[in-house]
Amino acid sequence: MPGGGLYETRWRTNGDYRPKIVAYYYKQWDDFHMAFHTHDWTEFMYVLSGTCTVETPGGAMAMRKGDLILLDAGVSHKLIVGKDSPCRMLNVEFSFKPCDGIFPSMKQLADSDAGFAAFLARGLGTIVLRDSADVQQILKSLVLELDIVGAGVGKENMTNLLISQLLLRVARLTAEGAEDGPDRQIHRYVRIAAEYIHQHYDCDIQAKDIAAAVNLHPVYLQRIFKANMGVSLTEYLAELRVEKAKMLLARTDVPIIDIADYVGLNSRQYFSMLFKKMTGLSPAAYRKSQASIQAFSGEPEAGSTGS
Template sequence: MQDEYRPQILAYYYKQWINFHMGFHAHQTNEIMYVISGTCTVSTTDQMIPMRKGDLIMLDSGVKHNLIVDGNPCRMLNVEFVFAACEGIYPALRQLVDGSSALRQLLARREPYIVLRDPSDVYHTLKNLVTELDTPSEEQMVTVNLLISQLLIRVARLAAEEQKDSAVRQIDRYVRKAVHYIHQYYDRDIQIKDIAAAVNLHPVYLQRIFKASMKQTMTEYLSELRIEKAKMLLARTDVPIIDIADYIGLNSRQYFSAMFKKYTGLSPAAYRKSRETMQGFQNQVAIVDIT
């Protein structure tokens, strides 16, 4: 990034592996391993990474890794590259970074490897790149450099999308944990701080992501859940109305009655009576039908 460098491919090959266990090794080239068909496992010193058709891994130079293929064949396409002085063949990497925020983010990650799921964009670029390398011509070096530049940008875009999706999935997990906690403890006097502590998030941040995901606040969600449980108790059990507030985590019967009427338009007593009337009507209809 501090001078004029471009990616330069030193080796590329297709290979179908069958029942193969490669020992740990490292090399001074960056490597992209792409699974065309079958399954395999790529391991680093601290991680085993199962891979299948459409998966790719980009390994930084010097990272120890191996390849394990058990059972069915696994066909792969590997490309190894370094960064060399441009020597008149452009664009330089730092020029690409100026025009690609995704590539800038990828370089900033400084991770030993990245595993991605390719919808096919990367594979088509890889295939075109290898085809060009197999057919030497005067323009080959320029075309190859353009293709590998395109390859790095496509990988960077996939990596950026994967990070974004990962963040969204993490937010979804926090919200699901909050919902689960509310359903588990709605019958207690729980507060926002209790829910936030249960999911290990700051209350303000949890409230923000909860509302964005659920389209309502946690307080609104909890209140609606409590009213639904109260409606069930009023309609299907003979629990005294004066006790139902305790069943749904409210320590004020007056507040329960006011909240119930706000959500249903009826007092708890009127709601129970309406359900009893409805049940009696349904029983009469059933008797008439039998007759």
């Protein structure tokens, strides 16, 4: 297995390589002082509970629940955990190996995602991400998949997809964290609000519910959301609901009478009015138009698996 860090150009220029998990584990640390050391691979350390300090030649970083630190290969570091504050962590360590038919490769990710390519070009040996709950979910899914008994291509495909997703997410969050001044926190609030909408559009949510999830006053959140997204919270939610309805109408056989409930609108009359306002067609006309397009193109009809 080739050694080397995350940013080595050979992973993107000398064939197709993908991440290879070296080690992964949960660990509860208590009154622990680690000596400085280095690895030949890259390491993620995620704080599940408690506090600790990770020290590198560049300085000491106080870590708390929800924090993630990335340490590239060759970065000298040590972990310090106090006697009165145990720290539980999830560690994932990885290097790289040839793809051998399992994709995406690092080259494919960098070629298809300008943000990821820019992240790799920066070559940051140490990255700290605060309150990275979304990263935690990917890490936990990755470790669970690794723990599944048995091997095979299916398992390797899944683990490669998960760690690729993790790297892309870290790259995006790192770019957001690099923004200067108050805009950095504002963009974080807007991102969390948008994520909440995408996760709860099927419920009867209002601006006050979204603001509560972000811990901001509704008026302030409305202002910064519209300034950054170009639409209000209500408009964004309505557009998302209509897009989801279009997908359900075109790709499934869910009855039109039920789709309003699927997208969080209790009033079927209001759903039809909103849908026609935003698309120019009634839900029934839209489904019919999509069926005609699918028939012409030879695609399977809504709710069909094809032959």
